[in-house]
Amino acid sequence: MAKLYFRYGAMGSSKSAQALITKFNYEERGMRVWLIKPAADTRYGADKVYSRIGLEQRADSISEEMDLLQIFRDREREFYDVVIADEAQFFTPAQIEQLREIVDRYHVPVFCFGLRTDFRTRMFPGSVRLFELADSITELKTVCACGSKATVNARVDAEGNVITEGEQVLLGGNESYQPMCHKCWKKAQEKENEA
Ligand SMILES: [Zn+2]
Structure with a gap:
């Protein structure tokens, strides 16, 4: 079938x-x-x-x-x-x-x-x-830099900062995407908020 x-x-x-x-x-x-x-x-x-x-x-x-x-x-x-x-x-x-x-x-x-x-x-x-x-x-699985399974597609700007707001589909920007586990994704945001 x-x-x-x-x-x-x-x-x-x-x-x-x-x-x-x-x-x-x-x-x-x-x-x-x-x-x-x-x-x-x-x-x-x-x-x-x-x-x-x-x-x-x-x-x-x-x-x-x-x-x-x-x-x-x-x-x-x-x-x-x-x-x-x-x-x-x-x-x-x-x-x-x-x-x-x-x-x-x-x-x-x-x-x-x-x-x-x-x-x-x-x-x-x-x-x-x-x-x-x-x-x-x-x-289909892939890994985060920490070795855990990646589940989040982090949007990262030209300076390497994780972006969490904006259009769902972004075309022609300088952003790229990185697979991350949820924990590392949260950690990356906290680090930016402290900076
Ligand atoms: Zn991770």
Whole structure:
């Protein structure tokens, strides 16, 4: 039975690499893969899934207004055997529902890789819908600098300070993200408040 899969993890938990490995495994068996990613993620080019270990593949860039079920239906003749989505937290809840429909109507497995929460530890709307609708939910793990499991995607400014306020999706800033455990994330904020 085809399933909707959500494989989530903090930054640096090899989500993009896993997405590309999953694609490779299906293609090796002669199956056709539709690789997609939200247009909101333009860090490495809007139409590329890139992993820092050096893998990359071209992907269809999906903007917020696009209907994934409609696109899938329109392309039925070049039938996809599997759908793989990277950065799935940036899809709208409606788009997650469209992916659910693809699984149910066409019996095609859909793999979504993405973040659970933003830099304020709040869930992305797309991730909320994935937790609600996925048949299979798996955590991909990564470690904090202290060795504990990282669960927070800390937003860090150019000076290395942890930022806890601002837009959920920030494009084109000087900020970067670091996986941290909750304890170290709190500690980093306390240190800044003292300074
Ligand atoms: Zn830590």
